Amino acid sequence: MDHIVYLDYAATTPVDERVLDAMMPFLRERYGNANSLYALGRDAYKAMEDARERVAASIGASHPGEVIFTSGGTESDNTALIGLATGGGRSSGHVIVSAFEHHAVLEPAEWLSKHGFDVTELGPRPDGLIHAEDLKAAMREDTVLVSVMHGNNEIGTIQPIRELADVAHAGGALFHTDAAQTLGKVDFDVDELGVDAASFSSHKIYGPKGFGALYLRKGTRMAPYMMGGGQESRRRSGTQNTAGAAGFAKALEIMDAERAAETPRLTALRDRLVEGVLGRLELTSLNAAETDTRLPHIANFIIKGVEGEAMLLHLDAKGIAISTGSACSSGSLKPSHVLLAIGCPQEFAHGSLRVSLGRYTTEEDIDFFVESLVPVVERLRSMSPLYAKIKAAHEAG
Amino acid sequence: MQLYSDKVMDHFSNPRNVGVIEDADGTGEVGNPICGDVMKITIKVDDDKIDDIMFQTLGCGAAIATSSIVTEMARGMSLGDAVSITKKQVAEELGGLPPAKMHCSVLATDGLKAAVDDYLVKRGREPIAGPILSSDPNFDPHEDEESESEACDL
Ligand SMILES: Cc1ncc(COP(=O)(O)O)c(C=O)c1O
Ligand code: FES
Numbered sequence: 001m002d003h004i005v006y007l008d009y010a011a012t013t014p015v016d017e018r019v020l021d022a023m024m025p026f027l028r029e030r031y032g033n034a035n036s037l038y039a040l041g042r043d044a045y046k047a048m049e050d051a052r053e054r055v056a057a058s059i060g061a062s063h064p065g066e067v068i069f070t071s072g073g074t075e076s077d078n079t080a081l082i083g084l085a086t087g088g089g090r091s092s093g094h095v096i097v098s099a100f101e102h103h104a105v106l107e108p109a110e111w112l113s114k115h116g117f118d119v120t121e122l123g124p125r126p127d128g129l130i131h132a133e134d135l136k137a138a139m140r141e142d143t144v145l146v147s148v149m150h151g152n153n154e155i156g157t158i159q160p161i162r163e164l165a166d167v168a169h170a171g172g173a174l175f176h177t178d179a180a181q182t183l184g185k186v187d188f189d190v191d192e193l194g195v196d197a198a199s200f201s202s203h204k205i206y207g208p209k210g211f212g213a214l215y216l217r218k219g220t221r222m223a224p225y226m227m228g229g230g231q232e233s234r235r236r237s238g239t240q241n242t243a244g245a246a247g248f249a250k251a252l253e254i255m256d257a258e259r260a261a262e263t264p265r266l267t268a269l270r271d272r273l274v275e276g277v278l279g280r281l282e283l284t285s286l287n288a289a290e291t292d293t294r295l296p297h298i299a300n301f302i303i304k305g306v307e308g309e310a311m312l313l314h315l316d317a318k319g320i321a322i323s324t325g326s327a328c329s330s331g332s333l334k335p336s337h338v339l340l341a342i343g344c345p346q347e348f349a350h351g352s353l354r355v356s357l358g359r360y361t362t363e364e365d366i367d368f369f370v371e372s373l374v375p376v377v378e379r380l381r382s383m384s385p386l387y388a389k390i391k392a393a394h395e396a397g
Numbered sequence: 398m399q400l401y402s403d404k405v406m407d408h409f410s411n412p413r414n415v416g417v418i419e420d421a422d423g424t425g426e427v428g429n430p431i432c433g434d435v436m437k438i439t440i441k442v443d444d445d446k447i448d449d450i451m452f453q454t455l456g457c458g459a460a461i462a463t464s465s466i467v468t469e470m471a472r473g474m475s476l477g478d479a480v481s482i483t484k485k486q487v488a489e490e491l492g493g494l495p496p497a498k499m500h501c502s503v504l505a506t507d508g509l510k511a512a513v514d515d516y517l518v519k520r521g522r523e524p525i526a527g528p529i530l531s532s533d534p535n536f537d538p539h540e541d542e543e544s545e546s547e548a549c550d551l
Contacts, residue, residue, distance in 0.1 A: 307434060309457040313401075313409060327432040328457030328501075335433075347433050383415045383461075385426060385437035385453040 005320045005365045009204075009358030010153055010181060010298050015247070016206035016359070022250035023208065026243035034240045035231060044242045051249035055213060058252050059198070060189035063218055068232045069245055072212040073180035073201030077104035079214055079225035079236070080176040080197045084145050085112050087221035092116040093144035096173075098130045098159075099123045100338040101149050104199075105178055109147070122148075126343045128157035128288030132167050139171040146175050150198075151182035154325060154338040154354055155287045156298030158186065165194035174220065180204055180212075184255025185263075185295055196220050202244065206359060207251035211244030262359070266296040269357050269366055274299055276370035281377055283394060287352070288342060297357040300325075302344065304394075305387035306351045306380040314376040320369055325352040401458055402492035408462035413469055416451040423519070425511025427531050429504050434460045438468070438508040442516050447471050447479055452508065459494055459501035463487050467505035476517070480510045480526040507531045 006014075015023075026047065032040030034048045049064065056064040070076045085095055097109045099121040106121075113119040122138050124130050130148050139146075146168035151158050165175040175194070180201040182188060190198060197220065202211040216222055216235070228237030255262075278284055283304040288294070303311065308324025315322060323329075325336025327350055334340075335349035344352070355369065381387040401409070421439035428435045434456030441449035450472055454464040467487055471479045484502040488494045494502065510526035517524055 305455065307456050307460075310409070310461060313406075313458045317410065326457070328434065328460070333432045333497075333500075350433055380455075383412065383453050384455040385435050386455050 003319055005318075005368055007355045007357060007361065007365065007369060008321045008323050009361070010156075010354065010356035011323055012203045012209065013206045013358055014360070015208055016251060016254060018254060019207055019247045019251045023243040023247040026246055030242070032242075034242055035229070044240075048240055048242050048245045051245035054249040055252055058188075058256055059183070059215060060191050061215060062191075065233060066190075066216055066218055068214045068216055068236050069240055069248075070212045070214055070236055071210050071238075071241070072203070073102070073178065073199050074104040074212075075225070076199035076201070076212050076214040077102065077178055078108045079222070080199060080216075081105060081108035081145070081147060082112065083222040083225050084174050084176060084197060084220070085117055086223045089223075090144065092118075092142075094118045094120065094140045094142045096120045096122055096135065096138055096143060096146045096168075098148045100152055100154075100341040101147065102153055102178060102180070105147055105149070106337075118142075124157075124342055126288075127291045128152065128155045128342050129291060129293075130159050130164060132160060132163040135164055135167045139167065139173070143168070143171050143173040146173050147178070148175075149178040149181075150188075150193075151179070151186070151295045151298075152338060153181045153298075154336060155300045155342065156181075156295040156356075157288050157291050158182065158293040158295060160293070161193045161195065165196075169194070181295060181298075184252055184259070185297065187259075190215055190217070197222075200248075202248040202251060205248075205251045205255050207248045208244055211241055211248050213248065263296050266357050266361075269361055269363065270296060270299055272363065273355060273357070273366045273370070276366065277301055277373065280370060280374050283391065287339065287344065299355050300339075301353045301355070302348045303351045303353060303377055304348060305384050305390045306377055308350060308352055310380050311351075311353060311373075311376055314380070315369075315372060318372045320372055322369075323354045323356075325354065326350050401462070401495070401498075404466075404490075404492040405459065405462040405494065408465040408491065409458045412452075412461055412465040414451045414465065414472075415453065417453060418449055418451050421512075423512040423514075423516025425508045425513070425515055427504060427507040427511055427529060429456070429460070429500070429531050432457070432501075434501070434504060436460065436464055436504045436508040438464075438512040440471075440509075440512045440516060442476065445476050447474050447476070447513075450509075450512075452505075454504070456504065457498070457501060459498040460504050462491055463494075463502040463505040464508070466490050467502075467509055471509055476513050477525060480513050482506055482509065503530050 032044035034044040052064045168175040174196045176197040184205040198215040203209040287300040308326025309329040327335040339349035418439040422442045426437040436454045452464045487502040514524035
């Protein structure tokens with residue numbers, strides 16, 4: 001591949017050079033096991049605790065021990081859902097998750113529903129938000145845990161976490177948020193948000209894949225999910241990934257240091273993108289367009305009368321990487337559960353494109369994308385047996 | 398992510414016989430109930446042979462590629478041979494399809510069957526294509542797939 005125009009930063013990000021530099025010593029000379037007593041081990045331990053303190057400081061945790069290192073967003077979500085629901089030996093109760101969570105939350109919720117718990121999937125409204133009053137209505141006497149993601153990975157809307165956490169707490173439940181998409185990208189403070197637990201993923205912020213963290217407020221009961229040697233104060237066994245910890249802490253520091261300049265830059269790029277796509281192509285729309293509380297780097301379009309995988313493949317041939325919520329690309333052959341949850345009709349979800357921007361995205365990338373997308377869509381529409389009908393229906397109102 | 402063969406990519410990128418025959422003798426329009434994809438085939442028939450054939454498809458890469466190749470396979474064939482083209486033959490002609498995409502070829506074979514029957518019925522003759530798989534409510538797109546479904550990358 002020559003030049004790739006990468007517009008899928010919500011899927012993953014390249015490791016920043018500065019992050020890689022911070023990691024390398026732990027893959028080479030500072031390779032000790034952080035639990036060993038001799039000097040090499042103590043060195044690794046100190047580096048890991050230093051990383052933990054820096055992460056804790058960034059997210060406003062009052063104690064570094066509230067940060068548990070994990071193998072990524074998925075493990076953090078699984079641990080939170082299952083560990084918090086079953087914490088203290090509980091074997092039944094009511095759990096609420098939003099219907100547009102990542103599968104890393106939905107799947108363990110489904111598991112809980114088969115193992116003694118009642119699970120409610122709370123739907124977002126068409127604005128792409130979970131509303132506090134809807135959560136209030138879904139709360140039950142026996143609700144033990146509520147999990148609502150901070151920023152949605154497909155449509156980019158940011159949930160009113162503080163209000164939602166207050167509702168959960170008023171009903172005596174714990175509150176977890178999946179912050180894999182928001183950490184580093186918006187101000188994130190566990191006390192301001194009022195959460196008991198939060199999941200983070202390193203590879204979404206220019207850190208390495210397969211690393212992440214779980215914030216767990218002090219005093220919160222959680223059954224361990226990974227059991228073994230008792231690392232991470234018995235809450236997550238397994239020899240710690242010291243290079244991952246050093247890389248994640250560095251990645252987060254860079255995000256924090258650059259956010260004030262990066263957010264307006266990304267927002268301007270995204271607005272240029274949205275204007276370009278909606279301005280150049282008829283019968284297109286932006287999902288959850290009316291909502292202002294959104295991540296600066298994600299835009300999710302519906303391009304009517306085309307199928308997402310076909311668009312993706314044509315764009316790929318031009319060196320552009322984006323993703324789609326189309327059924328045809330999903331293997332399950334169901335279109336994106338996120339788009340369906342916000343009320344997007346199945347046939348339109350089929351033509352969705354998620355474009356996500358990041359640190360290395362330029363104006364030229366955006367313009368190249370729009371210039372490339374237009375003929376791709378026109379060509380696919382011209383070979384669609386339905387497009388003329390869709391257009392006529394639209395014109396008839 | 399499973400890969401498409403070069404031949405699938407060729408037919409996807411440069412689909413053959415795209416369009417609609419204006420004075421068609423037979424038209425078949427079928428929808429894939431599973432993923433919502435739609436295909437339309439128009440044919441001209443001469444001496445019970447497919448003389449001309451064009452398609453339009455709204456669908457994934459495999460749906461477009463299988464539509465394209467089926468038009469090439471069917472051109473010049475007798476109506477009886479055309480309706481007996483199986484989804485497996487279509488996939489083989491393309492150098493194989495990823496397991497999760499095997500069902501896409503049903504759209505192409507069904508479209509062709511529907512067009513042939515449309516021609517016959519319009520002339521007061523008996524339809525010969527047999528059941529249209531994709532309009533059967535019990536159609537299982539995953540039969541004979543040893544499929545692993547794709548992992549999510551969102
Ligand atoms: C919202 C959300 N949660 C969880 C995950 C999973 O994180 P990881 O890939 O680190 O397991 C992702 C991304 O893949 C995500 O976008
Ligand atoms: S026809 Fe829809 S997935 Fe291929």
